[in-house]
Amino acid sequence: MKILKIIAIILLVAFVGIQFIPTERNQSDTVPPTDFMLVHNVPETIQNKLQVSCYDCHSNNTQYPWYNKVQPAAWFLEDHIKEGKAELNFSEWDSLSSRRKKSKLRSIVKQIENGEMPLDSYTLIHKDAILSKDEAEEIIGFITQLKNSL
Amino acid sequence: MSKLKSTLGIVAIAFITLTAVSCKDSKKEQESIDGHQSEMNSGEDHSKMNHDNSDGHHDGEKTEMAMGGHGTSEAVLNDYFNLKDALVADDNAKAKELGAIIATSFGNLDVSNYTDAQKASLKDIIEDAVEHAEHISESDIDHQREHFKILSKDVTDMVAITGTKNTLYQLFCPMYDGGSAWLSMSKEIKNPYYGSKMLKCGEVQKEIN
Numbered sequence: 001m002k003i004l005k006i007i008a009i010i011l012l013v014a015f016v017g018i019q020f021i022p023t024e025r026n027q028s029d030t031v032p033p034t035d036f037m038l039v040h041n042v043p044e045t046i047q048n049k050l051q052v053s054c055y056d057c058h059s060n061n062t063q064y065p066w067y068n069k070v071q072p073a074a075w076f077l078e079d080h081i082k083e084g085k086a087e088l089n090f091s092e093w094d095s096l097s098s099r100r101k102k103s104k105l106r107s108i109v110k111q112i113e114n115g116e117m118p119l120d121s122y123t124l125i126h127k128d129a130i131l132s133k134d135e136a137e138e139i140i141g142f143i144t145q146l147k148n149s150l
Numbered sequence: 151m152s153k154l155k156s157t158l159g160i161v162a163i164a165f166i167t168l169t170a171v172s173c174k175d176s177k178k179e180q181e182s183i184d185g186h187q188s189e190m191n192s193g194e195d196h197s198k199m200n201h202d203n204s205d206g207h208h209d210g211e212k213t214e215m216a217m218g219g220h221g222t223s224e225a226v227l228n229d230y231f232n233l234k235d236a237l238v239a240d241d242n243a244k245a246k247e248l249g250a251i252i253a254t255s256f257g258n259l260d261v262s263n264y265t266d267a268q269k270a271s272l273k274d275i276i277e278d279a280v281e282h283a284e285h286i287s288e289s290d291i292d293h294q295r296e297h298f299k300i301l302s303k304d305v306t307d308m309v310a311i312t313g314t315k316n317t318l319y320q321l322f323c324p325m326y327d328g329g330s331a332w333l334s335m336s337k338e339i340k341n342p343y344y345g346s347k348m349l350k351c352g353e354v355q356k357e358i359n
Binding site for chain 2: 097099100103106110
């Protein structure tokens with residue numbers, strides 16, 4: 001019993017302790033003129049879906065739910081966001097050349113088609129980020145059309 | 151006594167937390183060191199591979215091109231053909247190695263002798279190609295083939311600017327992903343998109359040079 005109590009105290013202290021370790025927050029008040037949504041004429045339904053399903057990790061502005069401000073969840077998220085933005089950053093979309101854009105659009109289509117994006121670990125918590133079959137098809141159709149027009 | 155124990159516990163936890171944090175940092179450092187090392191290694195592999203090729207022991211088609219030096223488009227082409235052969239042979243591990251190698255040779259491509267417009271195009275091609283090559287270096291074979299398609303386009307566009315001293319063939323497989331092209335030194339069809347599954351699928355689309 002005593003040992004349980006000690007373990008509980010230890011865990012609590014550790015939990016509180018790690019909260020003081022700073023993390024980098026991915027947040028911005030402004031939408032830069034290079035943003036994908038500003039550069040292209042994106043239908044509203046697709047805008048909303050991209051915003052909810054992709055922008056948390058692929059833009060300069062993450063909508064943090066409360067539990068992602070708490071460690072160790074925040075660490076996990078930080079790494080994902082860094083990695084996600086390195087691959088594709090919708091906020092800086094227009095700084096890419098048209099070759100690079102086509103390349104990225106092609107990858108977007110492939111990733112959605114293969115069900116690799118949005119990540120399972122993300123949709124597990126963000127149920128609203130799951131793409132239904134229709135939504136996926138709609139996005140793929142739009143992105144493909146955009147790619148062919150570039 | 152129990153107070154002493156919990157104090158000890160707290161100290162221990164503080165220690166563990168700090169260690170964990172420093173581990174996190176050192177892991178990053180380690181990664182960047184590894185990155186450098188693999189770059190260096192691929193440099194070594196590169197020279198080794200060139201050697202293999204000049205011996206003519208390559209199991210794919212003959213890549214007996216006169217070796218271009220470091221930083222030339224001929225070096226990129228040579229690495230590209232080796233990568234293509236690995237995909238033809240369904241060799242995921244070798245394609246990974248070669249993906250890293252062509253990422254390096256593309257990155258080293260010297261663009262200083264071209265016009266400003268050509269420089270800009272080449273830089274764009276290089277940036278795109280390096281990214282696809284890096285993905286090839288860490289993917290399964292299906293992904294490698296997806297990226298190889300765009301890499302082939304990048305290499306083709308590069309050759310349009312740099313030229314090459316050898317005759318190349320642009321081959322085309324109408325079945326893969328709505329139609330996909332690749333380059334080869336030979337007219338013989340050996341399909342890198344399907345490998346052994348459909349080795350002969352394709353046709354000669356164009357002769358370059």
